[in-house]
Amino acid sequence: METTSSGVIPAPFSAGYRSILQSIGGDGAVKSDYVVELNAADFDAVLEETPATYAIVEFFANWCPACRNYKPHYEKVAKLFNGADAVHPGIILMTRVDCAVQVNTNLCDKFSVGHYPMLLWGPHSKFVSGSWDPEKNTSEIRSINDARTADQLLNWINKQINSSYSLDDEKYEHEHLHANASDLGQIARAIYDVEEATFTAFDIILEHKMIKSENRASLIKFFQLLVVHHPSRRCRKGTAEILVDFDDFAAKKETAVVGEQGAFRNFKICGKDVPRGNWMFCRGSKNETRGFSCGLWVLLHSLSVRVDDGESHLAFTTICDFIRSFFICEECRQHFSEMCSSVSNPFKKSRDFILWLWNTHNKVNERLMKEEASAGTADPKFPKIIWPPSQLCPSCYLRKTIKNDRILNSKINWDYDEVYKFLIGYYGERLETLHKEESILPEDEDEELIVVVPIEAAALAIAIVSCLFGAVACYWRRRQKFLKHKYYLHSLKSI
Numbered sequence: 001m002e003t004t005s006s007g008v009i010p011a012p013f014s015a016g017y018r019s020i021l022q023s024i025g026g027d028g029a030v031k032s033d034y035v036v037e038l039n040a041a042d043f044d045a046v047l048e049e050t051p052a053t054y055a056i057v058e059f060f061a062n063w064c065p066a067c068r069n070y071k072p073h074y075e076k077v078a079k080l081f082n083g084a085d086a087v088h089p090g091i092i093l094m095t096r097v098d099c100a101v102q103v104n105t106n107l108c109d110k111f112s113v114g115h116y117p118m119l120l121w122g123p124h125s126k127f128v129s130g131s132w133d134p135e136k137n138t139s140e141i142r143s144i145n146d147a148r149t150a151d152q153l154l155n156w157i158n159k160q161i162n163s164s165y166s167l168d169d170e171k172y173e174h175e176h177l178h179a180n181a182s183d184l185g186q187i188a189r190a191i192y193d194v195e196e197a198t199f200t201a202f203d204i205i206l207e208h209k210m211i212k213s214e215n216r217a218s219l220i221k222f223f224q225l226l227v228v229h230h231p232s233r234r235c236r237k238g239t240a241e242i243l244v245d246f247d248d249f250a251a252k253k254e255t256a257v258v259g260e261q262g263a264f265r266n267f268k269i270c271g272k273d274v275p276r277g278n279w280m281f282c283r284g285s286k287n288e289t290r291g292f293s294c295g296l297w298v299l300l301h302s303l304s305v306r307v308d309d310g311e312s313h314l315a316f317t318t319i320c321d322f323i324r325s326f327f328i329c330e331e332c333r334q335h336f337s338e339m340c341s342s343v344s345n346p347f348k349k350s351r352d353f354i355l356w357l358w359n360t361h362n363k364v365n366e367r368l369m370k371e372e373a374s375a376g377t378a379d380p381k382f383p384k385i386i387w388p389p390s391q392l393c394p395s396c397y398l399r400k401t402i403k404n405d406r407i408l409n410s411k412i413n414w415d416y417d418e419v420y421k422f423l424i425g426y427y428g429e430r431l432e433t434l435h436k437e438e439s440i441l442p443e444d445e446d447e448e449l450i451v452v453v454p455i456e457a458a459a460l461a462i463a464i465v466s467c468l469f470g471a472v473a474c475y476w477r478r479r480q481k482f483l484k485h486k487y488y489l490h491s492l493k494s495i
């Protein structure tokens with residue numbers, strides 16, 4: 001990363017957390033600087049947006065010899081927690097601020113920096129617009145003393161969070177994989193991956209100009225599903241905003257379709273600075289493995305556990321249509337489409353839909369186990385398994401048959417009630433928005449629902465589908481339409 005020692009604020013300070021994180025060890029280009037250097041301009045934004053639970057800020061001065069000597073120690077610890085190669089990502093963001101740079105003077109004063117280097121620790125949000133005074137113990141921010149070496153600093157951290165990290169920890173050791181597979185808490189971090197997958201899906205659709213007149217309704221239906229059931233509130237909000245513009249497009253000629261995609265290009269579907277980069281739950285041990293397709297699966301499962309019985313078949317067809325039209329992996333969409341087509345009776349219960357998606361995913365896993373083994377393309381640290389493994393859900397198994405060290409899906413006697421309960425808990429409660437956001441609903445939330453829909457038949461159908469997915473989508477759409485005063489003539493009541 002560019003330093004601020006010259007007194008110049010780094011150029012891309014407004015680029016957000018994603019680009020900052022990607023610049024540290026993300027592409028293998030910069031391997032020595034894992035610490036995120038902050039300045040007065042980006043301090044609050046980066047510390048607010050970080051998915052890490054805690055932050056450490058080292059206040060230093062570029063002229064200070066002790067700081068220079070301390071740097072390798074601090075970097076050694078940061079390597080464990082920061083950047084794409086982190087062994088323990090998403091726990092602690094390690095940062096530094098150069099107090100010798102004039103622009104940072106006020107910031108350093110607010111944190112009562114009296115010597116260099118000085119280290120402060122706290123929940124990341126406490127640093128935002130924060131201050132620290134050694135005389136007052138009211139703040140959750142604490143000074144780190146006795147951390148002159150990397151070992152001492154890591155010991156101090158281990159005591160704070162009751163961990164046993166070591167400087168020798170290696171990325172994705174087998175034990176780590178095991179802990180990952182059996183640690184129920186890991187899924188909470190997938191909220192960031194689900195946001196990133198949503199962003200990436202939208203980005204791919206636009207980049208490849210995939211919206212055509214024949215699949216536009218499929219995309220709108222999928223967005224309507226997201227508006228109501230996406231686990232991240234900011235993705236629900238962003239998707240609702242897109243939906244409103246889709247109505248404008250519906251009134252335009254087909255030739256405008258390419259232009260539509262251009263108009264959306266700069267839109268951040270899950271809000272500004274989302275996603276954060278560096279897949280958390282879905283991070284592979286190689287750049288080309290896991291990531292988006294893992295995030296997409298997690299998104300689909302998290303949607304499935306949020307729909308009601310009455311919406312379950314619509315959600316099923318919506319997901320099938322979306323994958324058919326917009327998943328840019330030909331083999332994947334073909335296989336998935338075949339499995340969709342094999343469903344002959346409409347789903348009446350969300351339980352059946354949830355279990356169908358889980359079973360379908362396991363069929364893909366089972367097939368890929370063999371393919372990846374013969375082609376040697378598996379992520380060595382994340383081999384495909386029939387899921388959930390017994391460490392994650394022992395009660396899901398009535399009896400299991402193990403063949404060639406692999407549990408084969410077809411040979412397992414699942415306890416489907418337990419699997420269902422497990423999926424609801426795992427992708428429901430555990431995978432929730434972790435970050436603070438403003439509500440997407442306007443204050444007068446309990447106003448009577450009067451749905452105003454566009455005049456055109458296709459748009460009318462879209463609005464009805466939207467209502468089937470739930471009152472929130474209807475409500476959102478109605479509010480936006482009143483604001484826009486365009487194209488909308490009939491209320492649903494009069495249909």
Ligand SMILES: Cc1cc2nc3c(=O)[nH]c(=O)nc-3n(C[C@H](O)[C@H](O)[C@H](O)COP(=O)(O)OP(=O)(O)OC[C@H]3O[C@@H](n4cnc5c(N)ncnc54)[C@H](O)[C@@H]3O)c2cc1C
Pocket residue numbers: 282289290291293294295296297298301323331332333335336357358359360361362364365368382383384386387388
């Ligand atoms: C709809 C779809 C179809 C695909 N079809 C193909 C294909 O035909 N060929 C191909 O090569 N790749 C396909 N892929 C990609 C492939 O399935 C994996 O996503 C990719 O190989 C990355 O695997 P992963 O190890 O990250 O785990 P993934 O299989 O992506 O799973 C992500 C996470 O979901 C959880 N999980 C695993 N299994 C289940 C389950 N049964 N139910 C609920 N949760 C589960 C686990 O926590 C796992 O880490 C498809 C992806 C999608 C989204």
